[in-house]
Structure formats: structure tokens, C-alpha cells
Amino acid sequence: MTEQSQKTRIVEIEPITRVEGHGKVTIHLDSNDQVSEARLHIVEFRGFERFIQGRLLWEVPVIVQRLCGICPVSHHLAAAKAMDIIMGVDQLTPTAEKMRRLMHYGQIMQSNVLHFFHLSSPDLLFGFGADARKRNIFSVIKAFPELARQGVLMRKFGQEVIRYTAGKKIHGTGAIPGGINKNLSIEERDILLKDIDQMTKWAHGAVEIARNYTQAHQDDVEGFANFRSNHLSLVREDGAMDLYHGHLRATDANGQIIFDQVDTQQFNQHIMEEVRSWSYMKFPFIKQRGALDGWYRVGPLSRLNNVAFIDTPLANDELTEFRAFNRGHPNHMTLAYHWARMIEVLHCVEKIHELLEDPDLQGHELRLQGERREEGIGVIEAPRGSLFHHYRVNENDQVTYCNLIVSTTHNNTGMNRAITQVAQKFLSGRKKITDGLLNHVEVAVRAYDPCLSCATHALGQMPLQIELYNADGGLLDKASQHLHGQASTPTDV
Secondary structure (H helix, E strand, C coil), X not given: CCHHHHCXXXXXXXXXXXXXXXXXXXXXXXXXXXXXXXXXXXXXCCCHHHHCCCCECCCHHHHHHHHCCCCHHHHHHHHHHHHHHHCCCCCCCXXXXXXXXXXXXXXXXXXXXXXXXXXXXXXXXXXXXXCCCCCCHHHHHHXXXXXXXXXXXXXXXXXXXXXXXXXXXXXXXXXXXXXXXXXXXXXXHHHHHHHHHHHHHHHHHHHHHHHHHHHHCHHXXXXXXXXXXXXXXXXXXXXXXXXXXXXXXEECCCCCEEEEEECHHHHHHCEEEECCCCCCCCEEEEHHHHHHHCCEECCHHHHHHHCCECCCHHHHHHHHHHHHHCCCCCCCECCHHHHHHHHHHHHHHHHHHHHHCCHHHHCCCCECCCCCCCEXXXXXXXXCEEEEEEEXXXXXXXXXXXXXXXXXXXXXXXXXXXXXXXXXXXXXXXXXXXXXXXHHHXXXXXXXXXXXXXXXXXXXXXXXXXXXXXXXXXXXXXXXXXXXXXXXXCEEC
């Protein structure tokens, strides 16, 4: 071996900031030092589907939310919806469904606010190439104190909605098979109503921030990880956005419908998962399109592409402007996820206000039970996209089968495409990873708001490493991100 091949330049910046999960990116160069491919590897084993087996169906909605501390409500409700089916309950009581919806809107609001204000705003406010020590929430607080305050208080409001509907802010117990275990008291309702007008104003302002950024940086947004794809989401029977319940709709890159109004209990007749050797996260695709052409994206961007309208006036007005930005065509721009995410926050605030005025929330008919079934599927639109929970239960109420397809898994191919485009644009012809490139790759992944621990069920520290390989498979450079966002000194190994 030559002296050059024995030495590899390594930069360590561990772990990645502002995403939740554990993974690694490898970037591969061809013989001309052009990027041929980039891969997002999920390197922790996923075993949750196995250790849930044998547990009682009553325990499942509470246990599965331990997957995540950021979006536990989504798992709680998806599992509860699956267990509703198993309990023979196809339609909840009005009080139960509206309480669950209120819980869900609070969850999407707080999670999307957390992502936008705490995780993504440093990139948008200071620039992708800003000093690593500046790209964090503490710099946002210092430079934009009122904006940071709004983000904190908006998330707090969403968490309070969860607390009053689920019993506590994290890992609540409000949803049970067949219904709920509490209603909303008048006192709790009035506490939430007290702040709802302020939340509406701030949510509208957050949409304006995301919209203005996208419009002001149109060339950059259109040139950053912008690629055509299929899109999947739930929609209501009339085509309206419905984040809690509905039927599946898939559209192609031109906005044409692939399938529509598919009963969620038959999702596996239309969706398959592919396994690849270099990741513990699977790659779903639409059966009729095949693995090569059937991959799709989910989440706020896909939902806004798929729905006919939004049934709350302020959010629907923003949807109109969102669609005008791309001249009425489907929007495939990765960075447009941020704008779409804030429109959903505004929609959730409007729905929360609407529900708080509904006397059904004080009802006392909380739970139903029907003819027992052995299998149930629960699908919900989680903050990051469509979430599937599929269970089979035996005569002793024990889970015998569990399969979870989480939002981040649906977006797996999309994230890989995004980092490949970014690497091709910013790294081709180079043999070293700079801090600016590192953050551009992170920005591409971060736009999807990935929850890698949900997708892989990892434990412990959550670093993302980036590795650069030449055409012969030799490691040229390696980088990761320190918790405080500061690069370490490069070393020879």
C-alpha cells in the first residue's frame, strides 16, 4: 500500500444537530471525482415489532408510544385506531372521536412548531453556510427573542392540549380500545380558549415567515433537492385534508391520481416494502408502479399536493397561495416542506378552536364495544406523514403480529434522493467534506423532519456520520457533528 492509501483524512463533529435519530451518510465518487450516489444508512436494528408480541391489546396504545418522546401521540392514536377495529368498533362516539381529534391537532401543532422554530429556523435565519456555532436555538433566542418566545409558547399550548386530552403531555393514556377514558371539562376548555386567539395570530405569522423565505429565495429553493415524486396521504371522502381519519390517496408527479379512497384496512394491497442490505430502514413503494417507479413521499408537502382543499378558512387561503407559487403544479421542492408544515400548524389551531366550542367534548359516552375481530389496522397522518400500525391478536387478547410503517420510512427513498442531489451539486470534484457541505446535507435530511429512532427504534446517542468514498471504494474523508455544533481538528489515521 502507498503512503497515501494508508492515510485517511477524518473530521469528527459528533453528533449531528437538530434531527432526532441515528444514521450515517455515505457519498460515493466515480473515477472523475463526480458524485455517483449518496446513501442515508440507518445503522441501528429495529426490533419493536417483535417485543410487542405477546402483550395484551389493552396495553398496546400505551406501550407503542415509547417509540418516541417527540411524536408519542401519533403512535398512541394509530395503535388505538387499530385496536378499535379489533374490538369491533368502526365508528367512535362523537365525544370520543372529537377528543382524539383534539389530542391529535395539539400533537401536530407542537411537533411542527418544535421542528420549525427550534430545529430548522437557524438554517433559514442565519443561512446554510453560517458558522456552526451560530446555527442553534440559542443564537435564535439572542438574535430574534420575540420569535423564539412565540415558538416556545406555541409549543407549550400544543402540549397543554395533549395534557388535557391524554392525561399528561408525554406518554398519555387518553385513547383506549373503543374510545377514550376522559372528556374535557369546562374548566379545561376555558383555559385553552383563553389563548386561542393569540395562537391563531402567531400561527398565521409563522406561515408568513416560511412563505416569505421561500418566495425571497425562490432560485435557491427550486435548485435545492427538487425532484419529481409520487405522493401519499389520507384524504376525506370529499378530498379535503383530514389529519386524523380518511382514505388513502396516491398521486403521481404530475398530480394525476394513482389510487384514491382506498380503505386503510386494505393498505397492504397497494403498498409494499423493499429491504436493502445497507440500511435497517425499509423502502416502501406502490405495488402497481413497482419498486423502481413506485416510491413516494409523505408528510406536509405531500398532503398539500394531494388534498382538494382545507376545511378551515385561513389555512385554505394559504394553500391557495402555496399552490400559486408553483403555478398550480405539484410542488416537489424539498425546502417547501417548511412552508407546508406551517400551513398545517395554522389549520390545527383553527381546528382546535372549532373543537373547543363543541359541547360534545363534555359528553359522557366515552367507549363502545362490538363484535371481536382478530386483525386491525390504524392509519393516521402524523406530523412527519402517514403512519401505519397493523396488528393481529389471538383469543387471549395477546398480540401475535405487529408491523409498523412510520412516516420516516415512507420518506426513505425521498431522503436518499435529496442527499444525492445536494452532494452532486456541492461535492462533485472535491475530496474533502467542509462544514458548509456537512450542513447542506443535514438541511436536506432535516427538511423531512425525520425521526430516525421511530424508524429504527435506536437507543442511546444519535450521531449522523458522513463518509466520502472514491471510485475504488477507498475512504477519502469522514465527518460527524458535535452536539454543540463545533468541528474538531482534522487528524490523520
